Amino acid sequence: MGSLFRSEEMALCQLFLQSEAAYACVSELGELGLVQFRDLNPDVNAFQRKFVNEVRRCDEMERKLRYLEKEIKKDGIPMLDTGESPEAPQPREMIDLEATFEKLENELREVNQNAEALKRNFLELTELKHILRKTQVFFDEMADNQNEDEQAQLLGEEAQEGGVNQTTESMTRALITDEARTAGASMGPVQLGYMEKSNEREDYLPCFVAGVILRERLPAFERMLWRACRGNVFLRQAMIETPLEDPTNGDQVHKSVFIIFFQGDQLKTRVKKICEGFRATLYPCPEAPADRREMAMGVMTRIEDLNTVLGQTQDHRHRVLVAAAKNLKNWFVKVRKIKAIYHTLNLFNLDVTQKCLIAECWVPLLDIETIQLALRRGTERSGSSVPPILNRMQTFENPPTYNRTNKFTKAFQALIDAYGVASYREMNPAPYTIITFPFLFAVMFGDLGHGAIMALFGLWMIRKEKGLAAQKTDNEIWNIFFGGRYIIFLMGVFSMYTGMIYNDIFSKSLNIFGSHWQMSYNKSTVMENKYLQLSPKEDYEGSPYPFGMDPIWQVAGSNKIIFHNAYKMKISIIFGVIHMVFGVVMSWHNHTYFRNRISLIYEFIPQLMFLLLLFFYMVLLMFIKWIKFAATNEKPYSEACAPSILITFIDMVLFNTPKPAPKDCEVYMFWGQHFVQVLFVLLALGCIPIMLFAKPMLIMQARKLANVQPIAGASSDAETGGVSNGGPHGGGGPHEEEEEMSEIFIHQSIHTIEYVLGSVSHTASYLRLWALSLAHAQLAEVLWTMVLSIGLKQEGWFGGVILTCVFGFWAILTVGILVLMEGLSAFLHTLRLHWVEFQSKFYKGQGYAFQPFSFDAIIENGSAAVEE
Amino acid sequence: MGAAFFPVLFFTALWGAVGIGMPIMTPKGPHQNLIRCILMLTAACCWLFWLCCYMAQMNPLIGPKLKRDVVAMIGRSWDMKIVDG
Numbered sequence: 001m002g003s004l005f006r007s008e009e010m011a012l013c014q015l016f017l018q019s020e021a022a023y024a025c026v027s028e029l030g031e032l033g034l035v036q037f038r039d040l041n042p043d044v045n046a047f048q049r050k051f052v053n054e055v056r057r058c059d060e061m062e063r064k065l066r067y068l069e070k071e072i073k074k075d076g077i078p079m080l081d082t083g084e085s086p087e088a089p090q091p092r093e094m095i096d097l098e099a100t101f102e103k104l105e106n107e108l109r110e111v112n113q114n115a116e117a118l119k120r121n122f123l124e125l126t127e128l129k130h131i132l133r134k135t136q137v138f139f140d141e142m143a144d145n146q147n148e149d150e151q152a153q154l155l156g157e158e159a160q161e162g163g164v165n166q167t168t169e170s171m172t173r174a175l176i177t178d179e180a181r182t183a184g185a186s187m188g189p190v191q192l193g194y195m196e197k198s199n200e201r202e203d204y205l206p207c208f209v210a211g212v213i214l215r216e217r218l219p220a221f222e223r224m225l226w227r228a229c230r231g232n233v234f235l236r237q238a239m240i241e242t243p244l245e246d247p248t249n250g251d252q253v254h255k256s257v258f259i260i261f262f263q264g265d266q267l268k269t270r271v272k273k274i275c276e277g278f279r280a281t282l283y284p285c286p287e288a289p290a291d292r293r294e295m296a297m298g299v300m301t302r303i304e305d306l307n308t309v310l311g312q313t314q315d316h317r318h319r320v321l322v323a324a325a326k327n328l329k330n331w332f333v334k335v336r337k338i339k340a341i342y343h344t345l346n347l348f349n350l351d352v353t354q355k356c357l358i359a360e361c362w363v364p365l366l367d368i369e370t371i372q373l374a375l376r377r378g379t380e381r382s383g384s385s386v387p388p389i390l391n392r393m394q395t396f397e398n399p400p401t402y403n404r405t406n407k408f409t410k411a412f413q414a415l416i417d418a419y420g421v422a423s424y425r426e427m428n429p430a431p432y433t434i435i436t437f438p439f440l441f442a443v444m445f446g447d448l449g450h451g452a453i454m455a456l457f458g459l460w461m462i463r464k465e466k467g468l469a470a471q472k473t474d475n476e477i478w479n480i481f482f483g484g485r486y487i488i489f490l491m492g493v494f495s496m497y498t499g500m501i502y503n504d505i506f507s508k509s510l511n512i513f514g515s516h517w518q519m520s521y522n523k524s525t526v527m528e529n530k531y532l533q534l535s536p537k538e539d540y541e542g543s544p545y546p547f548g549m550d551p552i553w554q555v556a557g558s559n560k561i562i563f564h565n566a567y568k569m570k571i572s573i574i575f576g577v578i579h580m581v582f583g584v585v586m587s588w589h590n591h592t593y594f595r596n597r598i599s600l601i602y603e604f605i606p607q608l609m610f611l612l613l614l615f616f617y618m619v620l621l622m623f624i625k626w627i628k629f630a631a632t633n634e635k636p637y638s639e640a641c642a643p644s645i646l647i648t649f650i651d652m653v654l655f656n657t658p659k660p661a662p663k664d665c666e667v668y669m670f671w672g673q674h675f676v677q678v679l680f681v682l683l684a685l686g687c688i689p690i691m692l693f694a695k696p697m698l699i700m701q702a703r704k705l706a707n708v709q710p711i712a713g714a715s716s717d718a719e720t721g722g723v724s725n726g727g728p729h730g731g732g733g734p735h736e737e738e739e740e741m742s743e744i745f746i747h748q749s750i751h752t753i754e755y756v757l758g759s760v761s762h763t764a765s766y767l768r769l770w771a772l773s774l775a776h777a778q779l780a781e782v783l784w785t786m787v788l789s790i791g792l793k794q795e796g797w798f799g800g801v802i803l804t805c806v807f808g809f810w811a812i813l814t815v816g817i818l819v820l821m822e823g824l825s826a827f828l829h830t831l832r833l834h835w836v837e838f839q840s841k842f843y844k845g846q847g848y849a850f851q852p853f854s855f856d857a858i859i860e861n862g863s864a865a866v867e868e
Numbered sequence: 869m870g871a872a873f874f875p876v877l878f879f880t881a882l883w884g885a886v887g888i889g890m891p892i893m894t895p896k897g898p899h900q901n902l903i904r905c906i907l908m909l910t911a912a913c914c915w916l917f918w919l920c921c922y923m924a925q926m927n928p929l930i931g932p933k934l935k936r937d938v939v940a941m942i943g944r945s946w947d948m949k950i951v952d953g
Contacts (some may be wrong), residue, residue: 001893002903003878003898003899003901003902005902005905014903136881164942207953239946278943324952409902427869431902432905432909434902434905434909435905435906435910435913436905436909436913439909439910439913439914439916439917497914497917498917501917501918501921502921511946515946516925517931517932517947519939519942519943519948519950520951521939521950521951522951522952523950523951524951526936526939526940526943526950527936529936530935530936531933531934531935531936532933532934532936532939533930533931533932533933534931534932534933535931536928536929536930536931539931540928540931543871543875544871544872544922544926545925546872546874546875546878546879546922547875547918548918548921549921549925550925552932552934552942553932555932555934555938555941555942556932556934556938557933557934557935557938558932558933558935559930559932559933560932561932563930563932566924567920567921567924570920570924571917571920571921574916574920575913575917578916623923625922626924626926626927627923627926627927629927629929630926630927630928630929631927631928631929631930631931632927633927639929639930642929651912733940746913835945857890862922
């Protein structure tokens, strides 16, 4: 058997490596990716291993690289990804790498720190600038107000109220309850702190603080001030329109300038406390307009200076990052390789003389040559003189399962592995799945148009394979589609074929060869009858449409479904039974390969008999019915006499006497059918006890014999061969614990019951082929009549416009529902048919996958982990 | 039996060629067996699928029931004249 039909033969090998050459050799093996190392010190914890320091250093390097990567991404600098994979550097190069990364990291951190300090400075200055600018307005207003106050006192109560209203536009006003406001209005200016004093002009020295606060904190801040100071402060605020950058995390924040007027030291401390509590920054703000102007000038010049310095810092940072971005991916690969090598070295044992490392590994037998070559290369590179030694070891352990796949078979193997990794050297269903999977899918999805859309999509992905594979995305759905591109393509192609057989293209039929039904009506008949049924006797040409369904059925609106159901149900059962028989035959390959004679004779043969005698017989009945019964025949083989296969089958299994046939018809299709059926059922029933008891009984007997003569090797072989699936290499060893006899009986009975009941339910389960295919065809037809035909019925130029819109809608629904959703559902049903109905006949799936030490896989996983 | 000789022979020969002829001609290589397996399964599935459809229509037990306008439409476009009278 060639590749993929069974997993590779594996060997457990012992590998002796010179300490100096170990690193280089492991690096070569990592490039090769064909060796799975076993942990030889599983009880030693990770911190006590030999190369733990090196691993830690690599971790540290990786951390630094990740930091660099983060910074690079923050600045949006493109990272050069050549896709090439540099060789793992020599151990001594590690120091250089470390030094480089250390330098880069320090430099970057310093730059970042400086930039942050500068930015904070910048922020403070901008805030101050805004304060000076905004407070100017406040002070101006206040000056006006004072004037107004004076006027108000002269003008009397009404004017005063107006003045109050003007000054209290701020939100403070909103916080005073209505009563308070009306009270305030009646009491005049007394309400506001500084105004109270304004009556005594000589004492009027209001203190104030100015600052900046986050805008969303402002309302709470204002309320707090009002309550804590019992309304004896006055707050004015103004928004800073442009958002400011927060130096710590680079976010844009909105802030507001505020200025608080109050009186007295007690209030001052209180206000300052509240400001502190709300994280408001206070800035000195001189009272005199001239000072303020001077300060503003100073601030402006300092801001300009800072801007130049900041720009230079940013430039420097950019330069450093651009330089790092060129090499970053390369460095990542290198560091990950070093780390992987030391990780692997940690799995090794140290020889007593401390001069050589001992490793144990699983290798595929076919690749031992390549591995030895790689080891020799590694030795040469390290300059060591002693060649490494690769020894095969005897083992009783189950080797890992390794299926060598290529880009085409990989996806199909993944479908199988998703159910369970094959036991070692078990028949692998993947090569058969390559065809049966798309085919069964297509039986459900059969439509030339929809199949063509799917096939074209698959073909496009296959053609653009390289480009699409290079642009890695973490879009999971896309990755699934892309990974299954060959499956999608084949599913599409097979759907096109089944679509042609069903004669369905977007729910319409093609009439290529000309219908084989004739009409011989005259006009009056057509006019008189609403429905006309063609007679299978006179209007049928005698031979069917050569390829696929006759197009006349597509237009036969009223009994098309009846005809299709009969046909599709039959093909579902026919293909289902053949698929299951195929599965049982696969188990024959397993039994012969593992020299499991007991299972071959007492399991495989009765299983096959059971399936053939009952279900394959039913399939034969279908063919007989197709051949023997025709409308053109005389009774008892005319259309009126055709028996129902299902009823016949049920009667057969239950030993019922069939219902008497209509006049001139016969109950049975052929001579001696009753006898044949009874015989078949009895034989099939007879198979059940054989499946149930024969194998455990024989094992029991063999064990008794073995107990009498404990040396008998031959019988123990047969015995353990029956119980376990140990292959010719590893099977039947002393490591296997003998199963309890009762357990064997229980297992066997479960297995038998599962098989017998399963073959009934599995056969019925294949009817999903009919159901899904019917649903698909109906849905396509509904979409045509309900959507597209509306557009087709419009007339004139306006009809063209409507048709365009309707077509767009129809196309979207076709792709979205019929191709995508129906496709997905058909896919899942096909998957189930393979996993349950097919594989349950032969597949154990109890192995574990071969996970070779491979740099490619490690680097791929590493980058995926980072992107998450 | 309502089978025509030519179509049966043609499609059987076609899929026979795919399922038997092509596997014989498959070039030697690591994937020879896999390709053979694929070809044979394809041929078997497709041939049987075609055969089932053919046989299901071979001896029809019912005839298609057509609506009046469909009958008229078929008479016009499928070259089946509806006789006057």
